Amino acid sequence: MSNVKNRIKSSVKVPKTDNSKRSLQGHIRPVHQNVNVSILSKAASTNSRLDLHGFRNLAYIMLICSNLRLLVENYLNHGFSIPIQSLGIPRDDVRIGIYCTLLIPCHLLLANIIERTAIKTLKNKKNTSSYELWTQFAALHAINEFACLAITTLIVQFYVYHPLVGTILLVHSVILCLKVTSYALANRELRAAYLNNLPVPELYRSHPYPSNLAFSNLVYFWWAPTLVYQPVYPRSPNIRITFVLRCITEVCVLSLGIWFLSAQYATPILKSSIPLLNTREYALVFERLLKLASVSIIVWLMGFVVVFQSMLNLLAEIMRFGDREFYKDWWNSGSVSTYWRLWNRPMNTFFRRHIYFPLMKRGYGATSSTVIVFTVSAILHELVVGIATHNLIGVAFISMMLQIPLSLATAPLEQMRGPGTTIGNCIFWLSFFLGQPLNILLYYFAWNVRYQK
Amino acid sequence: MSNVKNRIKSSVKVPKTDNSKRSLQGHIRPVHQNVNVSILSKAASTNSRLDLHGFRNLAYIMLICSNLRLLVENYLNHGFSIPIQSLGIPRDDVRIGIYCTLLIPCHLLLANIIERTAIKTLKNKKNTSSYELWTQFAALHAINEFACLAITTLIVQFYVYHPLVGTILLVHSVILCLKVTSYALANRELRAAYLNNLPVPELYRSHPYPSNLAFSNLVYFWWAPTLVYQPVYPRSPNIRITFVLRCITEVCVLSLGIWFLSAQYATPILKSSIPLLNTREYALVFERLLKLASVSIIVWLMGFVVVFQSMLNLLAEIMRFGDREFYKDWWNSGSVSTYWRLWNRPMNTFFRRHIYFPLMKRGYGATSSTVIVFTVSAILHELVVGIATHNLIGVAFISMMLQIPLSLATAPLEQMRGPGTTIGNCIFWLSFFLGQPLNILLYYFAWNVRYQK
DSSP, X not given: OHHHHHHHHHHTTOOTTSOHHHHSOSTTOOOXXXXXXXXXXXXXXXXXXXXXXXXXXXXXXXXXXXXXXXXHHHHHHHSSOOOSSOOOOOHHHHHHHHHHHHHTXXXXXXXXXXXXXXXXXXXXXXXXXXXXXXXXXXXXXXXXXXXXXXXXXXXXXXXXXXXXXXXXXXXXXXXXXXXXXXXXXXXXXXXXXXXXXXXXXXXXXXXXXTGGGSHHHHHHHHHSSOSSOOSXXXXXXXXXXXXXXXXXXXXXXXXXXXXXXXXXXXXXXXXXXXXXXHTTOHHHHHXXXXXXXXXXXXXXXXXXXXXXXXXXXXXXXXXXXXXXXXXXOGGGOSSHHHHHHHSOHHHHHHHIIIIIXXXXXXXXXXXXXXXXXXXXXXXXXXXXXXXHTTOOOSHHXXXXXXXXXXXXXXXXXXXXXXXXXXXXXXXXXXXXXXXXXXXXXXXHHHHHHHHOO | OHHHHHHHHHHTTXXXXXXXXXXXXXXXXXXXXXXXXXXXXXXXXXXXXXXXXXXXXXXHHHHHHHHHHHHHHHHHHHOSOOOSSOOOOOHHHHHHHHHHHXXXXXXXXXXXXXXXXXXXXXXXXXXXXXXXXXXXXXXXXXXHHHHHHHHHHHHHHHHOOOHHHHHHXXXXXXXXXXXXXXHHHHHHHHHHHHHTTOOOOGGGTTSOTTGGGSHHHHHHHHHSSOSSOOSSOOBOSOOOHHHHHHHHHHHHHHHHHHHHHIIIXXXXXXXXXXXXXXXXXXXXXXXXXXHHHHHHHHXXXXXXXXXXXXXXXXXXXXXXXXXXXXXXXXXXXXXXXXXXXXXXXXXXXXXXXXXXXXXXXTTOOHHHHHXXXXXXXXXXXXXXXXXXXTOOOSHHHHHHHHHHHHHHHHHHHHHHOTHHHHHHHHHHHHHHHHHHHHHHHHHHHHHHHHHOO
16 A cells, blocks of 8 residues: 555655655645636726726837838839939029028118107107107008018019918018017006106016117017016026037938938829829828828927927027026817917917007906917918918918817816816817828919919 | 097906906917927937827728728739638538548547557556556557558548648648547556556546546546646636627638638738749738738637637536636737737647657756757658648648747746747747748748649
């Protein structure tokens, strides 16, 4: 018997001296010991939160790989299709562009001359009918502002062919027009305060009116990365040469990137969608639109960084301009209105200081003031895009005006916080993601109808 | 003079009684008051963390929209290309499939008969040379296990045409083979414990050896959603009919979904890649591979849910099987080895109980035990895929064996925690995301070479 036992033990490799339980090889170890529920069943039945964060990484990998696939597909279909030689800008456009670029800032000088004349005249003629004089100088400023926009608009409409040149000139004139407006409005109030001995903000003490009308002060405002005139700005202590060089590098690299993406990826999509728009095959156009959306959002983001981060910071560093909040974290916006408030701070600051709050002071409500601000912004958008592409088709205007209902729809979501903000953020991104390429497509189509048919 | 002042005041709408500062319209309100840094500059210079969570929503929107585009593109190119009538399974395959399905479980019955004979013989012949008997019964079990796999393999290789039928039969035979193995190994140890009066786990008290060899116990193990034999399992109290119905609905809906995705999206990609593989245009094949990857990962995930959540839970509910941890949260795995440990718990439990730990007890190191486990798994994978597609090309085997270096490479990342785990998780997903479709493509190609040339 003991012999048998030994043999059995040895056959299952049970050394005699070992603890008998450990000596078995574990084939009878109970592995199903407890009642357990599958994670997905549990989450479904008790509403407990599933930890799915790993799928986020999968989503990113899918996104990267599917875009990588599009790169390969694009290369196989088009090779490298970049016009290395030129952007196709006619020589005349360059010539007119240079004249305009030199001409536009003159309106700022004109505003300065009007203001100098105004204070000189009002000081000398204190006893004559100055009300009319105030109105006359206001009218002169208004004519100057209008001329700043109107001249460039007419030149671009009738003499500039290339949309890129047109866009640059129009953006330049809009910026200068807003600067002139701010300069005129601010100095008008400073003049009133000066003549009536009203107090002005502490910050402006070092350059009291009318000493702020000096030429150097004007030049500073001309180049400062702001649309809002102040006699005095907060300044940074010095110019960091490494920062300047980094900004310049960023501008060069990102501009090249934008050019490459536009030429290599966006242009073929736009070109291939023209026949589809002609034959009204809207399902195919929608497919093109979705394909364009990924490129255009990346180009837009790179454009945002190049302008609002690199260029404006470069300018600020060189001008020792202190307040560099050119944008806030608009990408986290829980509503469309928050986006518009955060993404373009210089423009937003201008609108608030010179349109929104003055309208409120005149008794307009918040909603009508907002509508007016968006309308002005919509007109400027249509002006830039519509004139530069020689097609005032109103799409940019309508797109901007649609921001008002979108803002109203997403504002309550943002106030809900948590998932509400996420939904609001998604609505903002979706409208942005699809709205941008739709605008591009329609203006490109209108351009083609005009010039290539 | 006072007249002039009044007129000036009225021209800028300054009511006399008002606080003079408030009465101006705010055009000189200082808006640039502080020195501020742009968020992106700040993050770059001080390494402070940028809050970019909004871009995550953009990533999801881009992913959804780009896949939506692929749906539109697919519809425009292929219409609805689903073979509604049949899956193309020959009638002979169905007949052979049914015979095999009935035959395979008989090996479990055989194992039971061998075990019954063993204990009867050993009890009666206590005084004869039982060492040889133990070896003989072990050999009988081994032959039975081998036969379970081998018979199905030969039948599928030589008589079954359709890969779907072949796969189902082979998976069935692998499952039964593992069940038979576990049944044999566990009962062998229970037998040894019984004959030597060694203690057995508390849980098994209610069904002591050899009463656990009863037919009802065998049938329960046959249908229980586990590969590991225990005389007693933890049980759930009752069968919830709503849960059963939900599982059945899930199985139907998800199976239809998998069928639709495979026929509508995966098949055209596979078909179009065959000529490219023939002409060895690897850049184009890579493009096809990336396109296939998105479909195959979704099909795989749906397949995972249908098998490991719906089917196994359905079976568990009907059998009142308590331990339903058929998977853990493998999607968050920080390393490849963690994935293999978590995703398929029944298989993992089998390997640990019957191969890994017994090997360790016999003095093998952790690494060599792991290598052996992966090798067995690799052989089984190649068996199922290679025989079902009639092409033992070794790709599935190699893919599984590559999991060993991938596991070794990602294990230190997981132990770093934080970003390390994220990188490990991404490596796991990427190898999965690209490895799956590569395998599918190669077996599909081999199949086409064999049957359509």
